[in-house]
Amino acid sequence: MQFKARARAALADATLQANLQKFGSAGLAALRARAVDAYGRDAFERLREAGAEIRDRALAHLDTLIERFEREATRRGATVLFARTAEEARDLVLEICRRHRITKAVKSKSMLSEEAGLNDALGAAGVTPIETDLGEYIIQLAEEPPSHIIAPAVHKSKDQVADLFERFHGEPRKTDIPEMTREARAVLRQHFLSADLGITGANFLIAETGSGLIVTNEGNGRMVTTLPRVHVAITGIEKVIPTLEDFSTLMRLLARSATGQPISNYISFFTGPKGSAEREGPEHMYFILVDGGRTNLVGSDMQAMLRCIRCGACMNHCPVYKTVGGHAYGWVYPGPMGAVLTPSYVGLENALDLPHAATMCNQCGVVCPVKIPLPDLLRKLREQQVDRGLRPWTERFALRLWAWAALRPRAYALGARWAARYLRFLGGGLKRIGRLPFAGGWTLTRDFPAPAGRTFRDLYAKSRRGG
Ligand code: SF4
Numbered sequence: 001m002q003f004k005a006r007a008r009a010a011l012a013d014a015t016l017q018a019n020l021q022k023f024g025s026a027g028l029a030a031l032r033a034r035a036v037d038a039y040g041r042d043a044f045e046r047l048r049e050a051g052a053e054i055r056d057r058a059l060a061h062l063d064t065l066i067e068r069f070e071r072e073a074t075r076r077g078a079t080v081l082f083a084r085t086a087e088e089a090r091d092l093v094l095e096i097c098r099r100h101r102i103t104k105a106v107k108s109k110s111m112l113s114e115e116a117g118l119n120d121a122l123g124a125a126g127v128t129p130i131e132t133d134l135g136e137y138i139i140q141l142a143e144e145p146p147s148h149i150i151a152p153a154v155h156k157s158k159d160q161v162a163d164l165f166e167r168f169h170g171e172p173r174k175t176d177i178p179e180m181t182r183e184a185r186a187v188l189r190q191h192f193l194s195a196d197l198g199i200t201g202a203n204f205l206i207a208e209t210g211s212g213l214i215v216t217n218e219g220n221g222r223m224v225t226t227l228p229r230v231h232v233a234i235t236g237i238e239k240v241i242p243t244l245e246d247f248s249t250l251m252r253l254l255a256r257s258a259t260g261q262p263i264s265n266y267i268s269f270f271t272g273p274k275g276s277a278e279r280e281g282p283e284h285m286y287f288i289l290v291d292g293g294r295t296n297l298v299g300s301d302m303q304a305m306l307r308c309i310r311c312g313a314c315m316n317h318c319p320v321y322k323t324v325g326g327h328a329y330g331w332v333y334p335g336p337m338g339a340v341l342t343p344s345y346v347g348l349e350n351a352l353d354l355p356h357a358a359t360m361c362n363q364c365g366v367v368c369p370v371k372i373p374l375p376d377l378l379r380k381l382r383e384q385q386v387d388r389g390l391r392p393w394t395e396r397f398a399l400r401l402w403a404w405a406a407l408r409p410r411a412y413a414l415g416a417r418w419a420a421r422y423l424r425f426l427g428g429g430l431k432r433i434g435r436l437p438f439a440g441g442w443t444l445t446r447d448f449p450a451p452a453g454r455t456f457r458d459l460y461a462k463s464r465r466g467g
Contacts, residue, residue, distance in 0.1 A: 003353035006328040011445065016155055020325050023154045028316040031260025032367065039256065051253045052371040054246045055307035058238075059298065065207040065240045066289065072210025076272030078285040082237075086116035089234055089290045093118060093199070096286055097127050100230045102197040106188075108214060108224040109133040110201030111149060111310065112234050112290055114332040115345075118199070129199075130191040132220040134184060141168050147326030147334060150258050150312040155325045188220070198224035198282065200270075202235040203310070204250065205287070208243045211271040212287060215254060217261075221268045231270065231282035237289045238306040250309055253369035257311040293345040301380045302344050307370040308337055314364035314374060320357050329354065336364035336374045343381055349390055355381035398438075416455045424453035 010016055036044045058065060070080045083089035089112065096102070105127055107113065119140070122129040131140040135152035139145065141164045146152030153161070158175060165180060166173040169187055174180050200221060202212035212233045214221040225231050241247060255261040274281030297306050315321040315335025326334030330351070333341045339358060343351040355378045358364075364374040385391050386399075405412045426433045427450020436443045 003328055003330060003351075003357050006330060007324040007357070010324040010328045015157065015160075016325055019155050019157050019160075020322060022157075023151075024322045028151075028259060028312075029367075032257055032313060032316070033260075035256040035260040035262065038262075039252075044256075047249070047253055048369055048371050050249050051309075051369050052307060054241060054249060055309070055370050058241045058246070059303065059306050061242075062237065062240065062298065065242060066237060068207040069205050069210055069240050072208065073272065073287055074210070076210050077275075078210065078272045078287055080287045080289065083288055083290045083292075086112065086290060086292045089288050089292070090116040090118050090121050092286075092288050093232055093234065094121060094125050096230065096232055097122070097125060097197065100196065100284065102127050102230065104128045104130065104191070104195040105197040105199050106130050106132050106191050106195040106224050106228060107136070108198070108200040108216065108221040109136050109152070110199060110234055111332055112201055112236060112292070113199060114145065115290075115292060116234075118234075127197070130188070130195065132188050132191070132224060133216070134181065134218060134220075137184060137188065138164060141165075145327065145332070148312060148315060149310055149333065149335075149337075155327070192223040192227050195228045196230060198226075198228040198231045200224055200231070200233050202233045202239055202287075203254070204247055205235065205240045205289075206242075206244055206247060207240050209271055211269050213247070213267060213269045215251070215264045215267050217259070217265045219266050222266060225268050225270050226280045226282070229282055230284045230286070231273075232286045232288060233270065234288040234290065236294055237291055238294050240289075254309050254311050257313040257367065257369040297344055301384075302340065302377055304372050305337070305340050305344060305377060307372055308341075309370055310337075311369055313367045313369065314372075317363040317367050319359055319361065319363070329357070336378070337372075340374060340377045340381065348381065348384055348388070352385070352390060355385065394438075413455070413457050417458065420451045420455050421453055423451050426450065 039047070073080050081092050083092055093116075097105070103126065105122060107129055113119070119129045131137045133152070135154070136146065138153040138156060138161055139147075142156070142160075147155040158177065162173050162175045162180065165171070165183060169183055171183055174183060200212075200214050203215045205212050212235070214225070241250070251263065251267070255264045270285065273283055273285040294306060297303055312335070314337050315326070318335050321335040329335070329338045329342065331338065331342045331346065336358060339354040343354055358375065358378050360375050360378070362375050365372070365376075368374060386396070389396070405415050423433065431450045432447040433450050434443060434447055436448050442448055
């Protein structure tokens with residue numbers, strides 16, 4: 001199913017619409033705006049410049065940074081593995097599970113494990129995966145994919161979550177959020193204590209120290225990285241940055257852009273397994289660095305997309321995302337960043353609608369902390385679709401007709417005049433068009449205001465005549 005069909009289903013789902021409305025008014029966008037004001041708008045702009053520069057510098061030296069990261073991480077006792085695809089990464093995790101006789105894995109949020117379909121593979125291999133980020137835990141119970149990269153269960157209402165907890169926890173139904181959270185924490189605590197494997201992503205990998213790190217608000221990341229005897233961090237190769245100093249700049253951007261916090265509640269660093277004098281930490285530590293289509297973006301029109309620090313600000317501000325929710329985007333990454341990343345990773349021909357899932361209002365481009373020009377990238381993807389003949393013949397024909405007319409001013413003026421009059425006629429006395437011929441999508445859920453009937457050229461000519 002393509003985006004359009006899923007979006008239509010999302011619009012028809014009254015419960016989802018009510019939940020999305022709450023998400024919109026809950027105001028992650030407003031929290032970001034307040035945090036930026038408190039930091040100082042000009043200073044924040046300079047911070048965005050610095051963030052984009054750090055990410056570009058890291059991408060320009062990605063090969064040497066990855067080598068340095070591998071050297072430093074190995075020196076500190078970690079094992080660094082590489083996977084060309086998300087599927088290879090999944091197989092590496094399964095191999096680690098076999099080697100260490102793992103039967104239960106606790107997980108902190110990892111988008112790459114979603115790319116790899118890791119939970120299903122673990123389940124099939126006899127390893128029970130337990131998501132421990134509260135949002136991820138909720139959608140795991142609901143057997144759904146995440147709908148937002150930092151708030152995976154944002155499409156669920158409190159009552160829907162209460163139903164899930166009652167069904168799976170075997171406790172009386174609760175609807176008080178602190179009580180529900182306490183109940184989930186009690187359940188998850190048992191899993192933290194009994195799991196053999198912790199699986200995390202990594203917000204960044206630090207080349208100079210061979211460390212990975214995760215940024216969380218719930219503290220589950222600390223448990224996942226320290227309690228089980230084996231820890232696997234699985235992440236994209238583009239996450240390597242040179243130094244801790246670079247991280248401190250990016251962190252100032254990340255938390256403010258994501259949730260409006262000056263800093264997140266927890267930042268967990270992991271640098272190799274526990275040493276002989278240390279009481280806490282895993283006995284074995286693996287990093288799996290995944291390409292998964294990322295190197296195809298290096299040097300391409302889409303390279304800027306690799307700067308992404310996964311803050312979610314673009315979706316918090318996107319009118320399309322806020323109306324249809326994350327599942328409509330059909331794969332791991334929703335919103336404007338997903339509309340660029342998904343076609344880039346899975347192939348343009350497999351995500352035909354996504355470059356068009358945008359109003360081009362540039363809200364995403366304005367708020368992106370690392371200045372990714374998302375509308376420009378979407379436009380380039382659209383151009384590529386046209387160049388490769390991937391658009392429907394009706395659209396290609398209409399554009400050719402328009403191009404023909406645009407090169408002939410008289411024909412264009414005549415066509416525009418007749419079209420304006422015809423549309424005014426369609427608008428009738430109400431001056432609103434309920435169904436637009438040949439472009440029904442525009443009037444599927446709203447009326448189209450009828451034009452006045454005269455074109456700009458007519459009005460301009462009249463004013464020149466002094467009329
Ligand atoms: S594209 Fe920019 S705004 Fe969107 S998630 Fe990535 S860094 Fe954040």
